[in-house]
Amino acid sequence: MTSAPFSLRFGRFCYLAFNVGVVVFLLAPIAIxxxxxxxxxxxxxxxxxxxxxxxxxxxxxxRDFMNALWFSLEVAVLTTVAATLFGASAALAxxxxxxxxxxxxTAIMLSPLMLPAILTGLALFQTYVLLDVGRPTWGLVLxxxxxxxxxVVRTTLAVLHNFDTRLEEAAQNLGAGALRTYFEVTxxxxxxxxxxxxxxxxxxxxDQFPISLFLVSPGHETLPITLFNYLKFDxxxxxxxxxxxxxxxxxxxxxxxxRTVGLRSYAEL
Amino acid sequence: MTxxxxxxxxxxxxxxxxxxxxxxxxxxxxxxxxxATLRITGWGGKWGQTMSAELIPAxxxxxxxxxxxxxAFPFLPKLxxxxxxxxxxxxxxxxxxxxxxxxxxxxxxxxxxxxxxxxIADVYPYAVSDKIxxxxxxxxxxxxxxxxxxxxxxxxxxxxxxxxxYDGVRGGYVIPVNSLGQAFVMMSGMLYGKGMxxxxxxxxxxxxxxxxxxxxxxxxxxxxxLSGEVGLAVxxxxxxxxxxxxxxxxxxxxxxxxxxxxxxxxxxxxxxKVRELANAYVNYMLSPGVQKTLAESVxxxxxxSKVKLDDKYNDKLLTTPAKVATLxxxxxxxxxxxxxxxxxxVNRIFRA
Amino acid sequence: MKATRASVSPIAWLIxxxxxxxxxxxxxxxxxxxxxxxxxxxxxxxSNVTFTxxxxxxxxxxxxxxxxxxxTIRIGLFxxxxxxxxxxxxxxxxxxxxxxxxxxxLMMSVLTPMLTGIVVRTFAWMALxxxxxxxxxxxxxxxxxxxxxxxxxxxxxxxxxxxxxxxPYMVLTLVGVIGRxDERLEHAAQNLGASPLRAFFEVTxxxxxxxxxxxxxxVFALAISAYVTPILMGGFQIMTLPMLIYQQISxxxxxxxxxxxxxxxxxxxxxxxxxxxxxxxxxxxxxxxQ
Numbered sequence: 001m002t003s004a005p006f007s008l009r010f011g012r013f014c015y016l017a018f019n020v021g022v023v024v025f026l027l028a029p030i031a032i033x034x035x036x037x038x039x040x041x042x043x044x045x046x047x048x049x050x051x052x053x054x055x056x057x058x059x060x061x062x063r064d065f066m067n068a069l070w071f072s073l074e075v076a077v078l079t080t081v082a083a084t085l086f087g088a089s090a091a092l093a094x095x096x097x098x099x100x101x102x103x104x105x106t107a108i109m110l111s112p113l114m115l116p117a118i119l120t121g122l123a124l125f126q127t128y129v130l131l132d133v134g135r136p137t138w139g140l141v142l143x144x145x146x147x148x149x150x151x152v153v154r155t156t157l158a159v160l161h162n163f164d165t166r167l168e169e170a171a172q173n174l175g176a177g178a179l180r181t182y183f184e185v186t187x188x189x190x191x192x193x194x195x196x197x198x199x200x201x202x203x204x205x206x207d208q209f210p211i212s213l214f215l216v217s218p219g220h221e222t223l224p225i226t227l228f229n230y231l232k233f234d235x236x237x238x239x240x241x242x243x244x245x246x247x248x249x250x251x252x253x254x255x256x257x258x259r260t261v262g263l264r265s266y267a268e269l
Numbered sequence: 270m271t272x273x274x275x276x277x278x279x280x281x282x283x284x285x286x287x288x289x290x291x292x293x294x295x296x297x298x299x300x301x302x303x304x305a306t307l308r309i310t311g312w313g314g315k316w317g318q319t320m321s322a323e324l325i326p327a328x329x330x331x332x333x334x335x336x337x338x339x340x341a342f343p344f345l346p347k348l349x350x351x352x353x354x355x356x357x358x359x360x361x362x363x364x365x366x367x368x369x370x371x372x373x374x375x376x377x378x379x380x381x382x383x384x385x386x387x388x389i390a391d392v393y394p395y396a397v398s399d400k401i402x403x404x405x406x407x408x409x410x411x412x413x414x415x416x417x418x419x420x421x422x423x424x425x426x427x428x429x430x431x432x433x434x435y436d437g438v439r440g441g442y443v444i445p446v447n448s449l450g451q452a453f454v455m456m457s458g459m460l461y462g463k464g465m466x467x468x469x470x471x472x473x474x475x476x477x478x479x480x481x482x483x484x485x486x487x488x489x490x491x492x493x494x495l496s497g498e499v500g501l502a503v504x505x506x507x508x509x510x511x512x513x514x515x516x517x518x519x520x521x522x523x524x525x526x527x528x529x530x531x532x533x534x535x536x537x538x539x540x541x542k543v544r545e546l547a548n549a550y551v552n553y554m555l556s557p558g559v560q561k562t563l564a565e566s567v568x569x570x571x572x573x574s575k576v577k578l579d580d581k582y583n584d585k586l587l588t589t590p591a592k593v594a595t596l597x598x599x600x601x602x603x604x605x606x607x608x609x610x611x612x613x614x615v616n617r618i619f620r621a
Numbered sequence: 622m623k624a625t626r627a628s629v630s631p632i633a634w635l636i637x638x639x640x641x642x643x644x645x646x647x648x649x650x651x652x653x654x655x656x657x658x659x660x661x662x663x664x665x666x667x668s669n670v671t672f673t674x675x676x677x678x679x680x681x682x683x684x685x686x687x688x689x690x691x692x693t694i695r696i697g698l699f700x701x702x703x704x705x706x707x708x709x710x711x712x713x714x715x716x717x718x719x720x721x722x723x724x725x726x727l728m729m730s731v732l733t734p735m736l737t738g739i740v741v742r743t744f745a746w747m748a749l750x751x752x753x754x755x756x757x758x759x760x761x762x763x764x765x766x767x768x769x770x771x772x773x774x775x776x777x778x779x780x781x782x783x784x785x786x787x788x789p790y791m792v793l794t795l796v797g798v799i800g801r802x803d804e805r806l807e808h809a810a811q812n813l814g815a816s817p818l819r820a821f822f823e824v825t826x827x828x829x830x831x832x833x834x835x836x837x838x839x840v841f842a843l844a845i846s847a848y849v850t851p852i853l854m855g856g857f858q859i860m861t862l863p864m865l866i867y868q869q870i871s872x873x874x875x876x877x878x879x880x881x882x883x884x885x886x887x888x889x890x891x892x893x894x895x896x897x898x899x900x901x902x903x904x905x906x907x908x909x910x911q
Contacts, residue, residue, distance in 0.1 A: 002699030008817065011817065015714070016714075017711065018710055019710055019711050019714045022707050022708075022710065022711045022788070023711070023727070023730050025707070025785065026731065026733075026734050026785065026788060026789075027729055027730055027733070027734070028733070028749065029737070029742055029745030029746055029748075029785065030745065031736065032745045032748045032749050032755060033737065033741060033744075033745045033748075035748075035755075036745070036748055041879050042492075042495070047741070047758065047759075047762075054677075058789065063321075064317075064321075079801075080734065082665065084637045085638075086638055086642055087639070089635035089636070089638065089639065090635065090636050090638075090639035091632070092632060093632055093633050093635035093636035096630060096632045097629065097630050097632040097633030097634075097635065097636065098628065098629050098630050098633065099629060099633045099636065103898075105636065107894060107898060108643070109643070110894075111647075111890075112647060113839065113842060113843075113844065115651075115842075115886075115887060115890055116845070116862075116863055116866070116883060116887070116890075117846055117848075118846070118848055118863050118866060118867055118883075119651075119654060119866065119880075119883035119886070119887070120647075120651075122346075122350075122654070122870060122876070122879070122883075123651055123653055123654040124650050125347070125874075126350055126650065126653055126654070126657070126663075126665060127349060127646070127649055127653055128649040129350050129351055129352060129665055129666070129871035130653065130665045132352065132355070135357075142642070142646050145642070145646075146642070146643070146646050146647050149639065149642075158797060160841060170879065174745055176548060177638065178630055178631050178632055179631065179632075182632060186723070187824070191838060192909055194335075197698055203732075203735050203736055206736065206738075207735070207736065207738050207739055209739055209740065209848070209849055210846075210848055210863075213341070214346070214347065216341050217339070218308070218337040218338055218339040218340070218341075219337065221340075221341055224739065224740050225341050227738065227740045227741065228740050228849070229313045229340060229341055229342065230314075230746070231488075231489075231740065232313065232314070232342075232485075232486040232488045232489065233312070233313050233314025233315070233316075233317075233486075233488035234314055234315075234488060237742055239740075239741060240741070242738075242741065243737055243738055243741035243742075243745075246736060246737065246741075246863070247733060247736065247737055249736070251676045251729060251733060253736070255729075319844055342871065343870070343871035343872075345871070346870050346871055346874060346876070349666075349874055350663065350666065350876070351665070351666065352665075352666055353666055370874055374874065419780070437768070443857040445868050445872050445873070446868060446872040482774070482856065483856055483857045483858065485852070490640070496753045497753060498751060498752050498753050559701075574734065576626055608873060609873065609875075611687055613683065613711060614871065615684060616685065616860060619857070619858055620859065620860060
């Protein structure tokens with residue numbers, strides 16, 4: 001590299017500096033959240049006046065926040081399972097089912113991603129009124145599932161389009177039926193894409209706001225809704241503490257994913 | 270032990286299956302009916318804490334019921350979308366302007382029967398006046414909140430808010446979504462025109478009051494005043510007084526022209542299945558003990574005239590007929606009829 | 622492409638559960654909203670409602686709504702452009718970086734913001750940009766400025782907040798596409814005398830066009846339907862379509878008008894998806910010809 005001309009080294013430097021800048025940009029607000037969570041004053045103040053754990057204590061002592069955190073996790077897990085099952089099987093049908101009009105169907109499957117979620121939320125609420133089912137948890141989960149499926153479909157399709165169909169053909173030539181081929185060849189190969197989709201489904205559900213707005217019911221509120229309502233009355237460090245907790249959870253999920261399936265080239269949309 | 274010998278025929282089986290199926294689908298409703306559940310709305314923050322920690326459990330115990338409080342906004346669209354015969358709430362607690370809108374849509378009842386709610390006999394006249402749907406349980410006074418540490422001049426009038434000295438630190442509300450913002454529109458018409466319904470004067474005045482930092486909720490404004498982001502703002506007394514004793518450099522000013530009433534109003538929904546319980550809840554909220562607890566927890570002025578607050582609160586809240594007389598009650602029926610027109614106009618005035 | 626194409630595989634049945642789910646919980650609700658947008662009242666809870674075009678007439682009669690629609694689209698375009706310009710180099714770096722740890726660290730810095738929660742993330746920007754926020758306090762503290770800079774409550778802050786939130790979506794879409802482009806192609810171009818920059822523009826960039834389109838479509842769609850960020854970052858002084866929809870639902874209780882506005886937003890999104898499919902078809906068509 002030392003022999004490279006100056007312009008090349010300068011270009012390389014700019015490239016790296018820019019990208020480091022982008023990473024800093026991505027992480028700056030998170031650093032602020034940490035500062036805010038530890039600063040004892042009950043409003044935004046900079047520079048911080050000290051370090052205190054009072055907001056963490058308030059967060060963990062608050063029944064509302066704890067209920068919301070657990071409920072959010074519950075909804076996110078259920079959504080992840082549902083979206084993964086629905087999305088992955090749909091993706092498989094689209095990629096391998098030789099369906100007529102599969103391109104149009106793919107566009108439809110991805111459309112919840114493109115539509116204003118606030119409208120989807122209200123529309124679902126109205127539908128539940130029409131069906132006279134109240135505001136059950138499964139209704140919320142299905143709402144989240146609808147907007148999470150597109151991610152699973154995308155990641156799974158990406159993997160399905162990438163890997164060699166000759167493996168499946170070989171299995172079928174050896175006499176395996178379509179379903180057996182699926183379970184013994186396709187499924188294991190698709191797993192990383194499905195897992196990546198599952199992670200996105202979890203993220204989308206855990207951070208879902210507009211869909212939940214109309215679908216949560218008393219005593220069953222998700223964390224973003226609770227935070228948003230809390231923000232209306234008390235704009236204090238508890239919000240920061242709540243997000244530090246979710247960031248820690250997030251990092252654990254990502255590290256876990258890296259350890260189990262490996263992140264490289266699978267966590268993509 | 271009984272052994273069923275009779276063979277179950279197909280028809281019976283189907284009937285049972287259908288009932289079971291319907292039961293599963295309707296399970297939430299059935300469960301509600303059995304436990305005699307009262308479904309209400311309520312605020313979050315300190316109000317919500319006092320309610321859920323203390324007052325609601327006491328009510329549940331006394332009336333052997335379960336209370337479900339929805340604190341997730343927005344309340345009215347959910348009630349609006351739910352079936353008239355099976356509303357999502359039994360008692361709606363919200364601000365007066367929304368109660369009028371709800372009445373207009375036929376989703377709440379106009380009045381509460383004083384015979385079913387004896388404590389109504391003790392409320393101040395404003396709480397059940399012709400400007401109110403249902404019954405007011407508390408009110409706060411909309412006036413001005415200011416920083417006392419920034420060397421601003423003495424504030425006595427609403428018109429001081431138009432002083433150029435407050436450019437950059439003036440605070441107000443998003444008019445289409447906030448009661449205080451809407452009350453401020455009417456106050457502007459009164460200050461600079463022929464009265465609260467003089468919209469042209471109000472628009473001209475709003476044009477001049479810019480720049481203004483807008484909040485959608487009083488809690489946000491409280492914090493903007495506390496952090497010093499805002500120096501003089503429209504706010505209700507409770508938003509300043511509740512930091513009493515914390516040595517905050519803030520003060521509430523009741524302008525000489527009068528304060529606007531921000532009423533906390535309860536109404537019953539026509540389709541409620543637990544009418545007795547709903548009335549009992551309204552009566553409970555108006556009882557002197559509950560009124561005192563909540564008034565002293567969030568600095569709202571109690572509607573019940575028989576309530577005796579501690580001196581500290583008594584001095585600052587509207588607790589005598591003379592003090593209550595300074596309240597100006599806005600005509601929300603008129604305002605709501607003009608809301609769309611006002612919204613599209615003020616949305617234009619306040620866009621960046 | 623052999624004869625096998627003719628028959629539909631049994632695997633196709635795997636679409637059935639999703640189809641049912643979408644029919645019940647997506648098309649039915651959306652159809653209901655479309656219906657409400659042309660009715661005088663809510664058919665679910667009211668009787669004697671009639672058909673009306675008044676909500677659409679209202680949108681057409683007032684230029685304010687056109688301005689709101691245009692503001693929404695403009696914010697979407699700027700956000701998409703910013704996310705692409707900032708996200709592409711990062712995605713390129715991630716696609717080409719060697720070493721598992723470095724990659725995992727980068728991936729984590731992309732994924733962490735996604736998991737911070739939309740309310741909190743936006744709130745953090747407020748803590749940075751408000752008059753009493755970190756940037757203004759630091760600058761005033763250093764004596765560089767006398768009055769706080771207006772970093773918030775304008776279109777810039779909305780675009781900034783949205784870009785931050787949606788960069789991960791752009792990056793994650795691009796990483797895979799760039800990663801699949803054979804690095805040897807770039808090297809070949811360089812061996813033929815092209816500078817790395819030129820090799821990039823003539824080889825890598827054109828090949829990653831499908832990813833750019835897919836990522837842009839995703840970010841644009843997410844940005845025009847964002848709600849929390851525009852209200853908190855815009856201080857209610859910038860009105861976007863989702864804000865107006867929410868305002869109509871929550872404070873004017875006019876679900877019919879909100880639904881009509883929603884249909885407009887829907888139409889914009891659909892037009893975009895169709896255009897995207899067309900362009901993608903054209904690009905891949907060209908490649909097939911080459």
